[in-house]
Amino acid sequence: MQSLDLLNFNQFHRRNSRASALIVSCGIALSAVVSTNAATETPDEMAPVRVFDQVVVPVPHEIFAVLDDLGIRGWKGVAPLPKRPQRISRPQAALLLGAVVAEGFLAVQAEDMDKTKDLGPEVLELADMLGVKNEVAGHARSIVDGADEGRWDDVREELDKTQQTVRNAMTKLRDDDLAAFVSFGGWVRGTEAVSHVILDSYTVERAELLRQPDLARHFSKTLKAVEGSAAKAPGVKTMNKALDKLSKLMSKEMLTDIEVKQIEDICTESVAAIYGAKVEAATDE
């Protein structure tokens, strides 16, 4: 794995890890919740299989809040999102919209007014590309207004609503794949940010927040079932490989700092890939 070679930690805990109880999700598309297709999947060894009809994907703030409560304040140190390419497809717009919403949660956590305000129009542009501009316009306006007035809880609420509104609209348009892309874009960017912040002041307990193998597996299953133009969206190949690695890493009972760094690197690579960076080769090992 290439990210291993990049690490330069002298020591780290290599604790015995065992496969956690895991889940294979399958099911039906209902509401705005990401659902996956019932298909065969080989779970990790020793992992009992659980079957889900729906999986609700958390927003970054659910973890940010825990870290914030622990006095972690490294939110401004997270690298910004890559520059958006000029031409993007609808599937890519869905991925980016998810990432931008996660970026919004990050900006709010850092109480960065300018950055948060900048994200309002960006959300609107991406929603326009997805054909849901009207549905999102009110949320985008509220994000900007809320940031202007420092009403951070309100902005968080609007970010959550934005994601929900877009996914609902995608589902109504029978674009379930794109609805899942929105969720994935948000999750991978949020996980990248969380990994970075945890690594800044690593403890085993904080690293436990990254133990989300079931979600990684859920996304992996969902992405592998994607067909048509969505399957050809930038980054999908990278993301599939990334999710396989993430599900294994995140299954570990205790994540070491070097493993947290690996998670961050994998997520950074995935985010770059959905922005169109040529990273496919890097993950082809």
Next chain:
Amino acid sequence: MSEVPQMNNSNSTHGMKTLVKNRTLQCGIMSLAMMVVTPQVARAVVDDAHSFALEAAQEDVEKGGVKIRYDYASGSLKNGQTTTVGYQVFRGNAYWFYLGSSEMVTKFTVSVTDADGKEIKGEVKKFDNSYIFQFVPERTMLVAVTLSGVAEDAEEFSWALVYGYKTVNQSDSDSDEVKENESE
């Protein structure tokens, strides 16, 4: 999934903000049922179930500082049919699940299990015809909420499961731990 005890709030009106005395059931597991009788209400749809779930959350949001997610699980079930929803929970947060039904008289059976399939202990309350289940996860994991129900006056019903979260004071017990990469 465990058999459920009966809870009968006979004079409750669907949609009213009257807080039925929240009977806290110290259950070892989340196993419960509800009976609310107001037969003249028209058949509702998923959004009604969602609205009722949100109503159940209102007090926790306003007075308890619980943050409600706008993403929620929902659907329709035939009587006796089962569905399972996965929720990623994080150690350091407390979680509230609000289960609403479109039907006035619905007996629910709900089970919340951890990643190992063990049932999770929590506090169960009732608000009108909605359920509230609150727990503090001991570790970060995906929990499974499995539910089924029987509607008294219908062959099927719509349901919605909303959740909220709030950080709980936690000791970062291993904060002095590790970081050996720095010290060595």
